Amino acid sequence: MKPTVGIIGVGQMGGAIAKGLIKKEPPAFSKLYLADEKSEQLKPFSDKAEIVSNKELIEKAEVIILAVKPFLVEKLLEEFSTYLSEKILVSVAAGITLEKISKLVPQDCEVVRVMPNTPALISQGFTAITPSKADKLLAEIFTPLGEVVFLDEKYFDQITALSGSGPAYIYLVAEALIDGAVRLGLPRDIARKASVQTIIGAAMMLKESGAHPGELRDAVVTPGGTTAAGLYALEKQGLRGMFADCLEMAFERAKNLT
Numbered sequence: 026m027k028p029t030v031g032i033i034g035v036g037q038m039g040g041a042i043a044k045g046l047i048k049k050e051p052p053a054f055s056k057l058y059l060a061d062e063k064s065e066q067l068k069p070f071s072d073k074a075e076i077v078s079n080k081e082l083i084e085k086a087e088v089i090i091l092a093v094k095p096f097l098v099e100k101l102l103e104e105f106s107t108y109l110s111e112k113i114l115v116s117v118a119a120g121i122t123l124e125k126i127s128k129l130v131p132q133d134c135e136v137v138r139v140m141p142n143t144p145a146l147i148s149q150g151f152t153a154i155t156p157s158k159a160d161k162l163l164a165e166i167f168t169p170l171g172e173v174v175f176l177d178e179k180y181f182d183q184i185t186a187l188s189g190s191g192p193a194y195i196y197l198v199a200e201a202l203i204d205g206a207v208r209l210g211l212p213r214d215i216a217r218k219a220s221v222q223t224i225i226g227a228a229m230m231l232k233e234s235g236a237h238p239g240e241l242r243d244a245v246v247t248p249g250g251t252t253a254a255g256l257y258a259l260e261k262q263g264l265r266g267m268f269a270d271c272l273e274m275a276f277e278r279a280k281n282l283t
């Protein structure tokens with residue numbers, strides 16, 4: 026029998042999860058409950074889910090997805106802990122460990138951490154899930170959002186820095202490519218289309234071919250050609266080091282969120 030599912034916090038990430046659940050056919054739930062302090066966040070789902078309070082949701086749902094800001098997690102769990110017996114509690118909050126959450130809930134509450142990213146909004150996300158007794162169920166819930174992997178919690182700060190924050194890095198690269206092309210005289214609409222499709226195409230080549238990125242890069246480079254000149258400029262500016270520093274800073278921040 027399919028479980029009842031509830032999502033507390035229907036902002037960008039919680040909303041993406043809700044959309045993925047609603048989109049999937051057949052649905053992975055018998056009933057979907059949603060709760061959020063901001064009523065406007067709930068309006069798009071009013072005819073597809075039951076809108077309830079936090080307390081009602083925790084009482085009624087068998088799988089509870091906490092998609093709130095990290096600083097709100099402890100307060101919510103302390104307030105509603107008594108209703109979490111025999112539930113599956115799924116935390117989307119970065120930096121809040123299983124150990125910390127487990128201390129705030131009954132012993133028979135199954136606690137799981139997940140780290141999705143925003144491309145889940147268009148079913149192209151990447152979601153890491155800590156292993157649990159509910160693996161099969163959680164895979165069914167999160168697969169509509171994109172690719173799912175089960176990952177030991179000790180890697181969660183790293184995956185937060187990479188895939189959780191990663192879309193923002195790619196958007197910055199896209200913006201830089203577009204602005205650089207405009208500077209060369211290309212119309213902005215063409216620069217945007219070309220940059221976006223180039224990123225999509227390169228990403229699909231990486232995914233579908235399974236080849237090492239360096240191998241695919243070398244296939245584009247002609248000795249003494251335009252690509253070699255452009256890559257030289259990037260290497261000269263220390264692009265690899267900048268990305269390494271970027272990930273390290275995000276990783277350190279993830280470790281110190283609480």
